Amino acid sequence: MSKERTRISASVDLAAQGKQRGFLTVPHSRNDSAWGAIRIPITVIANGEGPTVLFTAGSHGDEYEGPIALMKLADELEPSAVSGRIIILPTMNHPAVRSATRLSPVDGRNMNRAFPGRYDGTVTEMICHYVYYHLVSRADVVVDLHSGGKTLDFVPSVVMHRLEDRELMDRTLSAIKAFGAPVALVLVELDNEGMLDTVVENAGKIFISTELGGAGTATARTVGVADRGMRNLLRHFDVLAGDPEPPAEGSRLMHTPDGGCFVPSADAGIYEALADLGANVRKGDPIGRVHFFEDQGRPPALYAAPMDGMVYSRHVPGLIGRGDCLAVLATDYTG
Amino acid sequence: MSKERTRISASVDLAAQGKQRGFLTVPHSRNDSAWGAIRIPITVIANGEGPTVLFTAGSHGDEYEGPIALMKLADELEPSAVSGRIIILPTMNHPAVRSATRLSPVDGRNMNRAFPGRYDGTVTEMICHYVYYHLVSRADVVVDLHSGGKTLDFVPSVVMHRLEDRELMDRTLSAIKAFGAPVALVLVELDNEGMLDTVVENAGKIFISTELGGAGTATARTVGVADRGMRNLLRHFDVLAGDPEPPAEGSRLMHTPDGGCFVPSADAGIYEALADLGANVRKGDPIGRVHFFEDQGRPPALYAAPMDGMVYSRHVPGLIGRGDCLAVLATDYTG
Amino acid sequence: MSKERTRISASVDLAAQGKQRGFLTVPHSRNDSAWGAIRIPITVIANGEGPTVLFTAGSHGDEYEGPIALMKLADELEPSAVSGRIIILPTMNHPAVRSATRLSPVDGRNMNRAFPGRYDGTVTEMICHYVYYHLVSRADVVVDLHSGGKTLDFVPSVVMHRLEDRELMDRTLSAIKAFGAPVALVLVELDNEGMLDTVVENAGKIFISTELGGAGTATARTVGVADRGMRNLLRHFDVLAGDPEPPAEGSRLMHTPDGGCFVPSADAGIYEALADLGANVRKGDPIGRVHFFEDQGRPPALYAAPMDGMVYSRHVPGLIGRGDCLAVLATDYTG
């Protein structure tokens, strides 16, 4: 499988033992560099027997807990502590991380809708293709760290999809519980075409994601959730020794049962939140208002909670547009 | 003074009694509208005797507590409740609010470095000129609501400058105490050329500003601080009846004694905060790190607190550049 | 057929009776809205038996008679007046209408060269796919309203292609006569790959288009042609009761017999028209000049009519470039 054709070359040997740090080199001819390239940092730490865990972050370039936590993990972990193999890509969509944008500035693509990619495609497609055919193919567990980016904010959480395969569902559920985030969430994905999640799940492998915060920033608190969660996962899978730390008091197992959890805005204007992240609301409670700041005296539009639940995610920018996701509600998961 | 030449026209009579809602019209010839104009909403509420309070927000277009709170104040206040005159400009730098940018997209100017403006200048300069010569000139108290915008975040606070004029200092200090924010801050401004603050203070009038939050968003909590603070101020100046609400438990009077409170970054990379907003730190404590995410294996740069204090403001974007303000520390003010 | 996979969801039930107004929602993840969407207004009016007529406009975002006339039609028509079903999309290429551009600002595509689209393609391709597989599939007649946009202007006209299928040709010809525009035109399309026209015609359905004016604007006169024409068509197809109004005096049935009707510019400069829209010219008559305004004293290039005919379309912008279409001539159609 790893023999799949690619235009990307790696300066590390993915099969070797020990700790290696290097780059994936993606050819990228540009107006400002005819024979230019994109260099994506990669770290491989391997020792003895055990599963292979692939950690990726920076799929969207404006999400920061993942890249920070993975850079530190790659700096700190030594082979002697490891049983198995850890592959770390802190900035998988390196051009997007450089430009601090969700989408790749090179081809405008959303990397998490471009899997499994094409070896002769655009830069994003080439990276997706390499990650899927050369890295995922070697992995038993894939952990792809996300946050809300510049335009969404989340209660720090570890996330999995509801899966058809019951056994995979159970194994993944026990892994996200081990992660130890304030919220562990089972998500119903409405539009999963082209996600890394989908191609990994379809390959029958364990896939874990996160939504660790957002607003285009990271805090000491949310990075701490990531740090702890990744070590807990490695312990859970016996790649590191010891047991996962027990989750903090108040941690919740939740889910978004269906599309009705998502509250879209039908209006454009200045958004005023009436319920902050983490607030528990009842169906019908006011959760936000859109102010028509250009039209003197036009009354603002009011948005109410469509169900009982917790404000799990919210729109960040002060301006909101028609069709933007204003908030997402989640409820406790009872299985 | 209000006879000063201007190209801006108002659809409201600034001297009339009652409640009027209208627009300031700024001519703006553009490629996409030869005879176009910018319309800035303005509300005037006047009744009987009493001081004139000018409320402005949206000087920077990516700060939201002020515009939201002022739109609601303008909607809700009725003349019968008022003694004096309230002039409200929720989106003073209207083009910047429309584009959700700190600076005006029309001329690239920072409005709060363009006062007192020019009647025949750029759009920003024309607005500044009108605000200063036609509105400030009528006011006894000027309240200019700010937040951190997209790139800074603050502990919600009401702010004044340290003033030479002792009597004005005392009157302003008692007003910011009445505002009732979690922090009332006396700021040493290092670079005050062209600020609205400066021209108002130089005119011997009371000037109050705020830093109510930031990150290019507003929360229910921070808008609440603004709502409460403005009504408290109006009560303090007897424009509304009643006493200001007492400040919440834990509110602090603080200051930034000198330029040493500001921690600039000497590096460019991904910023990891090690102390969150509101944290109390000791001189030498680590407060942040800059990760060189493009250079595999280069150790991150560490930044330490230059003094004892509270983290009053912090850099928001995940990427930081050389010269960016990484954090601001404040200490308790003892007068 | 309507079971075709799609990422687009409709808030209206296309099969229900009565009048419904809602939106097609197209997911659109952007740097400024991670979970954003495009909302395309749709109106469905159904009552009893009768054919289904699909009206679309805004395929190009800088053409205005169609969107205006369709918004009014959707506002005004009530189910009781209808026999059959009318589906109305006034701004089919909604992002292009918002940006007032011919091409979609999202992906740079010309919507009328992107049919039948792809369910997992770019935004334009997703919309084309939905329109073809979910709306055209339900229709008996498709009317797609065009004008010249910002860079072309036309004598207001209803247009059909010359068709191989004689019976479809006749039925369509009688429909465009019923429309009642100043000109009814039979067009030879030189480059019809990817047009809505082509995919509808290939499905054996009646397809009618228009060129109602242009120059990036609409006039009371050209909107009137659209208003009248659409009601005439609905009467012609017995969806509305009554007979079509007879065409105005001087209306002409014309055609563009071959590629020789199109006059391309070989030069770049300022374009001076020597014959205005609707003028009748003889082969060899001067119709325009290109002035080399940067080269003092260089004589302008003269363009002559390549055939006898009427100036049916002309280049609008004052500047013309090499390869631009300077004018199109049409001649009377005798069948």
Added chain:
Amino acid sequence: MSKERTRISASVDLAAQGKQRGFLTVPHSRNDSAWGAIRIPITVIANGEGPTVLFTAGSHGDEYEGPIALMKLADELEPSAVSGRIIILPTMNHPAVRSATRLSPVDGRNMNRAFPGRYDGTVTEMICHYVYYHLVSRADVVVDLHSGGKTLDFVPSVVMHRLEDRELMDRTLSAIKAFGAPVALVLVELDNEGMLDTVVENAGKIFISTELGGAGTATARTVGVADRGMRNLLRHFDVLAGDPEPPAEGSRLMHTPDGGCFVPSADAGIYEALADLGANVRKGDPIGRVHFFEDQGRPPALYAAPMDGMVYSRHVPGLIGRGDCLAVLATDYTG
């Protein structure tokens, strides 16, 4: 006066007899040409005694009747036919004409708000300064040809300002009557700071402007009005021999008595004109509607004529914004 300092050099001798064609060279250091320059074509035709008439066009770069008519005049006129001096600048704001924009692409300035300019200013200011101190200073009559540009359209007209100086008013009025346009208009300028008009009028010289059409294009008809008008003016001032042609039947002398003639839009949306250019309307007649094309079902905003009059100018683009000029009405001038 012509000794005024300037960075612009002319390749023609403004004082010489005969016909000369050359360039004004404006130094313009750019990223793509360190020692670049802008070359503005100029033609001088001088013979014997008589007044000096300065013709300018292209002050706004998207207005075409003037440049076309002046290029032809400069090509065709020979000194033997002339008594006096004619100076012709068909593309005064040459960078704007190249980019087909109202404003200069170099510095974003509206040339007709930048007079009298600065010798050491931006490119627009340098040109204004040269035109005023080196060309207007030599002229007895200044004719500056305008049209509506891309965003406005006008009934073809010759225009003057209402002037305080009665004698200058009368001389100018008799000149615009001689021009022979469909409409001769006396305009009340609301905002005349920085106009070429203003600095010429203030110098006590005759200033004549035009609004010959618009929509970013020119037609054979409107260029014809310009051609005829300029020759009529030259005959009126005895620079060419013979009498002006009498105006066409139906020509009107009109005025815009005050600011109430201008109808601004308070809304943003798709603009539907209900009265076309040249239509005569009564106060209260509907003249346009703004459709809220994003908000399904929200009724359009209706605009009515604020006075009796003729629709003299109208908004061109299909989209309209808040503050845009929707229409201008004019009434007959009775002196």
Added chain:
Amino acid sequence: MSKERTRISASVDLAAQGKQRGFLTVPHSRNDSAWGAIRIPITVIANGEGPTVLFTAGSHGDEYEGPIALMKLADELEPSAVSGRIIILPTMNHPAVRSATRLSPVDGRNMNRAFPGRYDGTVTEMICHYVYYHLVSRADVVVDLHSGGKTLDFVPSVVMHRLEDRELMDRTLSAIKAFGAPVALVLVELDNEGMLDTVVENAGKIFISTELGGAGTATARTVGVADRGMRNLLRHFDVLAGDPEPPAEGSRLMHTPDGGCFVPSADAGIYEALADLGANVRKGDPIGRVHFFEDQGRPPALYAAPMDGMVYSRHVPGLIGRGDCLAVLATDYTG
């Protein structure tokens, strides 16, 4: 083969005798020209029997020796001097030549990675498709002239790939020797997907390329190499009479044996070359330094020659980025 479907039309008859000059017309609907087109100059010179040689240049729009030499060749050659057929496309990627960019400004594609193209693809893909299926299909020899463009500079050279097909290798090698450039180079292409080279070689035809200089400019010297080389090739293939001129003294036959010849930069900063183009270096010799001009006092990074050889190519821009090709070394080819 030439019957392959295409949207491109040619104004010349590729099969006719004599000299014809015309255009390939590529339809290109744009926001600024709804029915616009790209016109690519083409010259065909045919006389009697003999091979068909296709000359192309301007595949990248910032390389100038090829376009200049081909425009002159097309101007000067007369059919009487020719035996066979010469097809000349001096600006194959015409939009890129107009914008002086390596990549097409229309679709962002690198033309030399887009072969064999698609008839219904983007503009670049349509051109590639036409060149391959309509021109290469008629040719015996294809000569595609390149230089380094704005970001690379080369010792003027004629270039071929190392080919599997021994007989084609020998015939091509003898042709590049006949060209007579200072360097004739046998290149190992590391990433040849989508190159014109590849599709021509795979068709078993002779393919010759060049790297004639670079830095976004051309000199009298490098254009001379192109002029001479093309006539030498035509003589070599007996399309022109006479023998090729013997190569200049000091001409070398060289190669780049493997990927180790390419020196990538791992750093971003100001690049200081320590060995100029054409210098002979030994393995380990310093060849360049990257200065960290933003970090006062950080020592520059030094780059050494990875092998003995000549500096055959170098990075041009003063700034260099991570992954940019800093230099290429070549060594003498001994077969």
Added chain:
Amino acid sequence: MSKERTRISASVDLAAQGKQRGFLTVPHSRNDSAWGAIRIPITVIANGEGPTVLFTAGSHGDEYEGPIALMKLADELEPSAVSGRIIILPTMNHPAVRSATRLSPVDGRNMNRAFPGRYDGTVTEMICHYVYYHLVSRADVVVDLHSGGKTLDFVPSVVMHRLEDRELMDRTLSAIKAFGAPVALVLVELDNEGMLDTVVENAGKIFISTELGGAGTATARTVGVADRGMRNLLRHFDVLAGDPEPPAEGSRLMHTPDGGCFVPSADAGIYEALADLGANVRKGDPIGRVHFFEDQGRPPALYAAPMDGMVYSRHVPGLIGRGDCLAVLATDYTG
């Protein structure tokens, strides 16, 4: 003088002894950093008595010999070797160096036309003001290193202006001879408003400039000229010990006697040089051609030498525009 107001702060003490390396900090509020700053590296090396020499480079951001040579000089020089004071600004227009553009990307200004600047002006004006009032004011000699940038190329040369002040002329002339470049040139500046040169010369101080190469790059050879020249100057002024190295064989003292040395292009197209840099030409010799690559068959425009002389400078980009400087000729200077 150094007490002049400024918003810029320095981290070095300009008056102290020894070697200091630090930054000038220019406040720069931006949309992406509300409290951002520009940091310009500065090095001061002072020891004992002797003159103060100010070295600046990077006034234009696309010229590289100066910044490279000055960074190395600042790294290498130790106070013990110095008698006097050396102030070094390798990237005076730091934002332009970062963006590799001639003009500042912040305000679009050409720094070498913005002196003496304004303390409250744009970023470029603030830097000019600081350099003039705080650094030039302390200097006896100012050396401002230039090259041709991306669009011009020069024979490596040291340059001075022809000065009115005979004594200053002689002292400067003897300094440029000591510099030891291939050409020492006395330049007649046609447009010297706002240059650093002008304000320094007007202050009666020695001002020396260079044109060390160009084309947006630097070579080992041209950096060598800069390295040698600066040390020679320091020896000439006795700041370093020893005598300047004698100039290389073939070095010439030349001048550009008047504006006739500059050859502007009247055409736009692809530029073919017919005489390379350094070539000696006779009046009337062909030096270049402009090819009209879009107009098949239009003959190129030929440009001839306007005087006998050497090709001292030439246009670099393959495309040339109207008004661009095609070449500059220089002749031997005989005093």
